[in-house]
Amino acid sequence: MPKIDMDAVPERRGSGYPDPFKAAYANRIKQPLGDAAGLTQFGVNLTRMAPGTGTALRHWHENEDEFVYVLEGELVLIEDEGETVLRAGDAAGFKAGVPNGHCLVNRSDREAVILEVGTRAPTERGHYPDVDLMAVKDGGGFKFIHKSGEPYA
Amino acid sequence: MPKIDMDAVPERRGSGYPDPFKAAYANRIKQPLGDAAGLTQFGVNLTRMAPGTGTALRHWHENEDEFVYVLEGELVLIEDEGETVLRAGDAAGFKAGVPNGHCLVNRSDREAVILEVGTRAPTERGHYPDVDLMAVKDGGGFKFIHKSGEPYA
Numbered sequence: 001m002p003k004i005d006m007d008a009v010p011e012r013r014g015s016g017y018p019d020p021f022k023a024a025y026a027n028r029i030k031q032p033l034g035d036a037a038g039l040t041q042f043g044v045n046l047t048r049m050a051p052g053t054g055t056a057l058r059h060w061h062e063n064e065d066e067f068v069y070v071l072e073g074e075l076v077l078i079e080d081e082g083e084t085v086l087r088a089g090d091a092a093g094f095k096a097g098v099p100n101g102h103c104l105v106n107r108s109d110r111e112a113v114i115l116e117v118g119t120r121a122p123t124e125r126g127h128y129p130d131v132d133l134m135a136v137k138d139g140g141g142f143k144f145i146h147k148s149g150e151p152y153a
Numbered sequence: 154m155p156k157i158d159m160d161a162v163p164e165r166r167g168s169g170y171p172d173p174f175k176a177a178y179a180n181r182i183k184q185p186l187g188d189a190a191g192l193t194q195f196g197v198n199l200t201r202m203a204p205g206t207g208t209a210l211r212h213w214h215e216n217e218d219e220f221v222y223v224l225e226g227e228l229v230l231i232e233d234e235g236e237t238v239l240r241a242g243d244a245a246g247f248k249a250g251v252p253n254g255h256c257l258v259n260r261s262d263r264e265a266v267i268l269e270v271g272t273r274a275p276t277e278r279g280h281y282p283d284v285d286l287m288a289v290k291d292g293g294g295f296k297f298i299h300k301s302g303e304p305y306a
Contacts, residue, residue: 002245002255003230003237034220037246041218041272042195044246065194067187069268071224077156084156092155093190093197102155115222117270119194 002037006046009036017057018144018152021131027053034117042119049075049112054105059128059135063121066094068104073112075104080129096121101129155190159199162189170210171297171305174284180206187270195272202228202265207258212281212288216274219247221257226265228257233282249274254282 009032015025027050034044047055055068058078069091077084077092079102086092086104094102096119106112126135126142135142145151162185168178180203187197200208208221211231222244230237230245232255239245239257247255249272259265279288279295288295298304 001234001237002232002247002253003239004244004246006242006244033222033244034218034246037220037244038248039218039220039246041249042220042270044220044222044244044270046244065187065192067190067192067195067197067270069186069197079155081154084154086156089159091157091159091186091190091197091199093157093187093192094155095191096194100155115268117195117197117220 004033004036006031006033009033009046015056016142016144017133021057021133025053025056028055033115040120042117045116046071047114047116049073049104049106049114051106051109051111054103055114055116056103057128057133058101058103058130059126060094060099060101061096061118062125062127063096064119064124065096066119067117068092069115071113071115073106073110074108075112075114076107077102077104099127101127157186157189159184159186162186162199168209169295169297170286174210174286178206178209181208186268193273195270198269199224200267200269202226202257202259202267204259204262204264207256208267208269209256210281210286211254211256211283212279213247213252213254214249214271215278215280216249217272217277218249219272220270221245222268224266224268226259226263227261228259228265228267230255230257252280254280 012030031046124137165183184199277290
């Protein structure tokens with residue numbers, strides 16, 4: 001059945017970031033809708049963010065296009081040039097390989113909800129300009145390492 | 154600027170289907186949001202459908218995953234097994250290579266709006282089980298041909 005049973009899609013609460021980055025994303029909940037439908041070429045998450053949390057640490061991808069559409073609430077898009085408010089009905093796209101870190105932060109007093117889409121490339125490097133973190137994928141899932149290449153303990 | 158200026162995204166009204174299939178999609182309007190952000194790995198359209206029209210002729214793709222999320226209104230998903238109603242907040246996914254033709258039709262009395270996402274594979278065959286039509290792409294854009302391989306006049 002191609003229609004997705006939204007109530008049956010698991011909720012992934014929090015992030016896979018290592019300490020000390022993990023705490024800020026404890027109130028972020030993702031439902032992997034694309035996975036639920038058996039899709040493999042791109043991921044689609046329905047992501048809910050409580051006030052004070054956001055989509056991710058500011059980052060950019062070498063190989064994977066990204067797209068977000070705001071369904072509810074208000075988020076602040078942060079990138080090299082500064083900040084831009086996104087409200088319900090707004091959208092943004094992030095072309096793979098453009099070295100401009102981005103994230104969306106919920107500074108409002110109510111939940112924000114987005115659809116986020118990202119290509120599933122077999123290998124990837126995610127760059128985090130503000131912190132000592134890199135995301136690497138070589139055929140499996142993402143792992144987080146220091147910029148030196150050392151693993152997080 | 155990653156934020157998409159929605160008012161500046163061109164509206165593609167109607168379809169590229171040959172006659173006699175074209176008329177039923179005259180009141181379908183697509184805004185290519187992914188293209189507007191420079192994305193190339195997948196397409197994202199904001200698609201508005203007046204009563205009586207729909208997403209497409211019933212079809213399936215060999216190579217490209219597809220995903221839809223209903224933003225407004227009500228649509229009927231038609232596939233081999235029958236019909237399923239999708240309302241705002243519902244979603245569906247269609248895995249590449251699954252030979253189950255699908256489309257969404259607006260049988261309601263008001264506009265329906267969806268976000269639709271599809272991979273951009275370099276080569277593709279789109280199959281239309283109900284009509285004498287095939288969509289082919291070999292490195293360029295889609296062309297529509299008869300199932301015999303003959304072009305439409």
